[in-house]
Amino acid sequence: MPHLRAPATRRERQREATYDEIVAVSARLLDEGADLSLRAVAAGMGLTAPALYRYVASYQQLVDLVAFELDKAATAEWAEAAARFPQDDPAARLAVACTRFRQWALTKPRRFALVFANPVAADTERRDLVTLSTSGHYFTDLLWQIWEIYRFPYPALDELDPVIREAVLDPLIPAKSDHIPTEDRGLLWVYMRAWSALYGVVTLESTGHCDPRVIESGQLFRATLLDWLEPLGLHDERERITTILDEELARP
Amino acid sequence: MPHLRAPATRRERQREATYDEIVAVSARLLDEGADLSLRAVAAGMGLTAPALYRYVASYQQLVDLVAFELDKAATAEWAEAAARFPQDDPAARLAVACTRFRQWALTKPRRFALVFANPVAADTERRDLVTLSTSGHYFTDLLWQIWEIYRFPYPALDELDPVIREAVLDPLIPAKSDHIPTEDRGLLWVYMRAWSALYGVVTLESTGHCDPRVIESGQLFRATLLDWLEPLGLHDERERITTILDEELARP
DNA sequence: TCAGTTTCGTGAACGGCGTTAACTGTAAAC
DNA sequence: GTTTACAGTTAACGCCGTTCACGAAACTGA
Numbered sequence: 094m095p096h097l098r099a100p101a102t103r104r105e106r107q108r109e110a111t112y113d114e115i116v117a118v119s120a121r122l123l124d125e126g127a128d129l130s131l132r133a134v135a136a137g138m139g140l141t142a143p144a145l146y147r148y149v150a151s152y153q154q155l156v157d158l159v160a161f162e163l164d165k166a167a168t169a170e171w172a173e174a175a176a177r178f179p180q181d182d183p184a185a186r187l188a189v190a191c192t193r194f195r196q197w198a199l200t201k202p203r204r205f206a207l208v209f210a211n212p213v214a215a216d217t218e219r220r221d222l223v224t225l226s227t228s229g230h231y232f233t234d235l236l237w238q239i240w241e242i243y244r245f246p247y248p249a250l251d252e253l254d255p256v257i258r259e260a261v262l263d264p265l266i267p268a269k270s271d272h273i274p275t276e277d278r279g280l281l282w283v284y285m286r287a288w289s290a291l292y293g294v295v296t297l298e299s300t301g302h303c304d305p306r307v308i309e310s311g312q313l314f315r316a317t318l319l320d321w322l323e324p325l326g327l328h329d330e331r332e333r334i335t336t337i338l339d340e341e342l343a344r345p
Numbered sequence: 346m347p348h349l350r351a352p353a354t355r356r357e358r359q360r361e362a363t364y365d366e367i368v369a370v371s372a373r374l375l376d377e378g379a380d381l382s383l384r385a386v387a388a389g390m391g392l393t394a395p396a397l398y399r400y401v402a403s404y405q406q407l408v409d410l411v412a413f414e415l416d417k418a419a420t421a422e423w424a425e426a427a428a429r430f431p432q433d434d435p436a437a438r439l440a441v442a443c444t445r446f447r448q449w450a451l452t453k454p455r456r457f458a459l460v461f462a463n464p465v466a467a468d469t470e471r472r473d474l475v476t477l478s479t480s481g482h483y484f485t486d487l488l489w490q491i492w493e494i495y496r497f498p499y500p501a502l503d504e505l506d507p508v509i510r511e512a513v514l515d516p517l518i519p520a521k522s523d524h525i526p527t528e529d530r531g532l533l534w535v536y537m538r539a540w541s542a543l544y545g546v547v548t549l550e551s552t553g554h555c556d557p558r559v560i561e562s563g564q565l566f567r568a569t570l571l572d573w574l575e576p577l578g579l580h581d582e583r584e585r586i587t588t589i590l591d592e593e594l595a596r597p
Numbered sequence: 598t599c600a601g602t603t604t605c606g607t608g609a610a611c612g613g614c615g616t617t618a619a620c621t622g623t624a625a626a627c
Numbered sequence: 628g629t630t631t632a633c634a635g636t637t638a639a640c641g642c643c644g645t646t647c648a649c650g651a652a653a654c655t656g657a
Contacts, residue, residue, distance in 0.1 A: 104604075104654075111605095131644060142644075144606055152644060202464060210462055212454060213553035215560075223554060256562035265556040285555075285565060292554075293545015301465035302475060302544075303537075304517045308467075310508035313537060356625070356633080363634095383615060394615075396635055404615060604653070614643065621636070627629090 111148060112158070114138055119159040123203040131155060156207065157222055164208045165227040167197050172231060178337075183238035184327050188318070188334050190235065191291060192341035194228070195314050198299035205299045209292070220265070229267025229288075236284050236325075237273060245326030247279040257282060287321055311342045363400060364410070366390055371411040375455040383407060408459065409474055416460045417479040419449050424483060430589075435490035436579050440570070440586050442487065443543060444593035446480070447566050450551035457551045461544070472517070481519025481540075488536050488577075489525060497578030499531040509534060535576065542569055563594045 118137035122129055131152050132142045149155040171193040178185035198205040208228075213219050223229075240247070250258055261281040264270050273280060294317045298308045307313050315338060322331055370389035374381055383404050384394045401407045423445040430437035450457040460480075465471050475481075492499070502510050513533040516522050525532060546569045550560045559565050567590060574583055 102654085108604095130642085132642075140605095141607060143608085143646080146645080147605055206464060209554065210548075210552060212458060215553055215557040220553070220557075254562055254564045256558050257564050260556045260558045260562075265558070285559065286568060289545045289549050289565060289569065290542060291545075292549055293541045293543075296462075296548055297541050297544055300462060301467060301472070302461065304512045305467040305472075306508050306512045306517070307537065310506055310512075312506045312509050313541060316538060317541065354625080359634095382613085384613075392634095393636065395617080395637090398616080399634055599657090600655100601657105602653100602655075605651090607648105607650075609647090609649105611646085612644095615641095617640080618638090619636105620638105622634095624631105624633080626631075 108148075111138075115145070115148060115155070116159055116162040119155070120163060120204070123207065124201065126203070129156065129159070129207070153219075156211070157219065160208045160211060161222065161225060161227075163204050167194075167204070167208075168227045168231050170197065171228075180238075181242070183235050183242065184325075184330050184334055185337050187232075187235045187239060188337045189341055190231070191318055192314075192338060194291075195295050195298070195311075196341075196344070198295045199308070202299045202301075205295075210296065210300065224265055224267050226267035230269040232288065233267070233281070233284055234269045236287070237269075237280065239325055239327075240277075240280055243326035245283070245324060247277070247283050249279055250276065253279060253282060283324065287325075290317055290321065293317075315339075315342065360400075363390075367397070367400060367407070368411055368414040371407070372415060372456070375459065376453065378455070381408065381411070381459070405471075408463070409471065412460045412463060413474065413477060413479075415456050419446075419456070419460075420479040420483050422449065423480075432490075433494075435487050435494065436577075436582050436586060437589050439484075439487045439491060440589045441593055442483070443570055444566075444590060446543075447547050447550070447563075448593075448596070450547045451560070454551045454553075457547075462548065462552065476517055476519050478519035482521040484540065485519070485533070485536055486521045488539070489521075489532065491577055491579075492529075492532055495578035497535075497576060499529070499535050501531055502528065505531060505534060539573055539577070542573065545569075567591075567594065 115134060115138070118134050119129055122133055122137065127133060131145055134155065135142045135145050145155070149158060171190040174193045175186035175189040178189065198209075213223055239245070250262075253261065260266075261278040262275065264281060266281075266285070270278070270281060294314050297303045298314065301308075303313070318338060319331075319335065322328065322334060327334060367386060367390070370386050371381055374385055374389065379385060383397055386407065387394045387397050397407070401410060423442040426445045427438035427441040430441065450461075465475055491497070502514075505513065512518075513530040514527065516533060518533075518537070522530070522533060546566050549555045550566065553560075555565070570590060571583075571587065574580065574586060579586060
């Protein structure tokens with residue numbers, strides 16, 4: 094994995110740059126509608142295919158690398174867009190971030206499929222990668238910030254199914270949860286439920302298993318998000334958030 | 346597409362059988378973890394790859410054929426399981442069908458991915474195939490039957506966004522909607538929203554983008570379904586349906 | 598500065614993939 | 628009983644991931 098620390102030697106810097114180029118070329122291929130292949134990526138960099146094996150051990154690892162980096166880049170975009178609202182307004186930020194997430198999934202469906210629709214078996218080490226997801230961290234953090242302000246209800250630990258309790262206490266999902274006190278870990282249950290809902294609409298729309306007109310109108314997405322205002326303690330913000338949402342949806 | 350009508354001539358019968366074998370071999374390959382390829386399917390039938398071109402025009406068409414048939418077969422399974430409750434108890438049937446759908450997605454993730462996570466561009470003719478989805482028809486029909494009994498609220502046509510109104514009046518999604526009166530088409534909006542929620546959890550779980558313990562416990566799925574009892578007018582049935590759900594989830 | 602080593606790249610090759618083209622029996626159709 | 632349509636073959640093309648043996652360049656330390 095690149096970007097672990099500041100590059101020291103000249104060679105390491107070169108290597109960094111090569112990794113970046115791998116990701117850049119891969120992204121270009123995806124956006125062009127071509128399919129991601131070792132050979133195509135290599136050719137796009139002016140290399141032969143075997144050369145890439147100096148950087149990734151297999152095709153799957155290349156996919157994982159690209160997925161991770163594209164997720165990171167995309168999250169940075171949403172976060173930047175969301176940052177037009179101040180830090181102490183996480184509700185507005187969440188509304189923006191979710192909408193940008195959807196827009197990203199719709200305009201770059203192949204990137205979305207790579208990052209979010211890639212099957213991950215439960216046993217492989219590839220599981221660990223899911224835990225690293227940047228977007229996951231970002232959304233969990235936003236939810237935490239919202240709770241700090243609005244104090245919406247969440248299940249107490251002893252209300253939770255024992256297995257779920259275990260899962261929120263020692264999370265495998267991407268969750269910036271270290272700073273969430275043990276007794277507040279029920280929040281992660283709310284996060285999972287909300288993420289499942291968001292993931293549902295966005296995947297449905299991005300993969301096209303949905304009436305194109307419904308996608309175009311954005312109503313399904315809009316309705317799903319509005320349903321989540323209540324559980325997140327945002328009833329009093331309904332009007333304001335709705336406005337932000339519609340603003341974002343109407344964006345060119 | 347096979348199974349259009351009863352086979353007449355001997356040759357047509359043979360051809361039918363070949364199509365069935367294509368699907369059977371494909372399903373076996375998927376369940377074995379091998380990947381679906383023209384050559385592997387052909388080899389599994391004792392044929393060479395080019396021979397398959399007498400039956401499908403391309404690899405994509407083979408995938409579409411298999412996806413359609415697997416969806417049909419799976420739906421038949423769920424429907425059969427649901428049929429242990431009488432026809433006039435569609436709420437119970439829905440609970441069973443949803444749970445079986447999930448179980449199918451978990452035990453046969455590759456089949457699920459083929460049928461439900463296959464990207465479909467908006468413009469291609471492949472879009473039409475989505476409309477044919479057997480499972481879609483089955484679930485829409487169940488929802489209609491539930492409404493006939495419980496009369497849960499749904500948006501009137503003039504409450505709907507114009508684009509959505511158009512979409513529910515002339516649906517592109519798989520929806521056995523011919524027998525739904527025009528003025529009740531708002532029901533399809535409820536269907537879309539519910540389907541989006543169900544699709545979300547099941548896809549999340551089936552693709553493994555989720556804590557394995559959460560999957561194993563079934564709590565995320567359970568909670569999602571329970572949340573939909575209210576909107577479907579099933580508040581008075583809550584206890585009964587919950588029992589059925591837990592029964593199904595505990596199934597060996 | 599120079600030998601030794603590590604790193605990064607190449608070309609050739611293997612088996613598997615989707616797809617096309619030319620060809621051959623054989624079963625149905627008139 | 629001839630003709631025709633169909634269902635299959637083999638051979639080949641250009642892609643793919645992956646491995647291996649090899650060379651050239653870059654860093655390393657005395």
